[in-house]
Amino acid sequence: MAEISSGLATNYIYACTRMRVRRSLLIPREDYLRMLNMSLPEITRFIGETNYRSEIDELGTSFSGINLVEEALSWNLAKEYQNILELVPGELKYFTASYLRRWDIQNVITILRGKMQGVQPGKLKEVLIPAGRLDKVALDRLLTEESPERVVEALKGERFYPVLEKELPRAMETGSFAHMENELYKGYYARLIADATEGIKGGKIFLKSIKLEIDTRNIQNLFRLRAGHIREDVRELMIPGGSFSVEELQRLSGLEDRDEFIDAIKRQVRAVPLLNALEAIRGKGAIHEIEVALTRVQLDQMERMSKRYPFSSLPIMVYLEEKKYEVANLRALARGKEAGLPGERLQGYLVM
Amino acid sequence: MVDFGTAELTLEMIQASQLGMKAIGAGLAVGLTGIASGIAEMAIGSAAVGATAENRDVFGLVLLLTVIPETIVIFGLVVALLLLF
Secondary structure (H helix, E strand, O other), X not given: OHHHHOOHHHHHHHHHHHHHHHHHOOOOHHHHHHHOOOOHHHHHHHHHOOOOHHHHHHHOOOOOXXXXXXXXXXXXXXXXXXXXXXXXXXXXHHHHHHHXXXXXXXXHHHHHHHHHOOOOHXXXXXXXXXXXXXXXXXXXXXXXXXXHHHHHHHOOOOOOHHHHHHHHHHHHHHOOOHHHHHHHHHHHHHHHHHHHOOOOOOHHHHHHHHHHHHHHHHHHXXXXXXXXXXXXXXXXXXXXXXXXXXXXXXXXXXXXXHHXXXXXXXXXXXXXXXXXXXXXXXXXXXXXXXXXXXXHHHHHHHHHHHHHOOOOOHHHHHHHHHHHHHHHHHHHHHHHHHOXXXXXXXXXXXXX | OOOOOOOOOOHHHHHHHHHHHHHHHHHHHHHHHHHHHHHHHHHHHHHHHHHHHHOHHHXXXXXXXXXXXXXXXXXXXXXXXXXXX
């Protein structure tokens, strides 16, 4: 009763319903299958008739072809995420904001890589997605900086500044930002767990979705490492905090036989959909198929959890994730069509 | 000081008191069911506003869904009318 009278519950119901409605408006599987048989201009026109209409119309004069699609998708994603951040109430806003910080990492790494290779700020700006805490203005300011060091310096005070500062010399020396990127994402997940366990109401449910994501990422990475025949110490590359400990993951990665490896993972998981997916993976060879299958399971599981906790952070997380994959799918479709790949081949890369 | 325990009640006094009790009962019937429908409509209403904000076409439907708990207060009103008349 106290919860009801505080007025919090109604805000949650309002926000979660909006997310559910938006989720129902995402592009369905049948439309993806139809788009697989279309050419790039047809796809552009098709998405111009859906949620992406205003972006396609707005950018139609300054871009064309594949760039128009790419830009429209990025703009739409950023606009959508910022809009969600505005409409979610109280604690949900806190969790959503900390979740969206991943885009800050992506943007900063893109800027650093671009600066390192001397890419023009205008060109760099086209690939940024200002969906996180760093908005367009903040990113523009970073773009005007001369060198990677100056960019990092300008980020003083941000949560991830200590990692940037620590990793920059090594990255500059080797010319690769891969290690820094790994560290930033590990820091991001650690911070998400810290936010979820801080004692804020609804944190436990939020933690479940983060753990699910960490587990999926780790399993995907193990499969990727196997595909690349990398047998070295993987502890550096794994994200701690999921239901698998880093030591366990290291042990799993050491298993030579593929079937044995899948069996070992299966012994550790209890979720039936994941078990089924792992069983189905046995017959698949291509790494992208395995990744898509695991991502699909993650999304389905989040969706199921969001039905168990209908008015929590989960419906919002589900929508944010599904939207992310919708944009990724459309981008893959458009890029694939541009490169002249056949529809059957592209289908394997779409999370539908 | 009047001792109510032993004071003699006249027929008029008893009738007036019964009328009063009926009025209180009718008031409670309408009042409590009103609060109950309010609580029920709160959740449905906020979901309805959320759905309408995303898609205007559902306005008619969600309006109907929102007022369904009104039936509770109508039952209360019927009980109150039965009590009073």
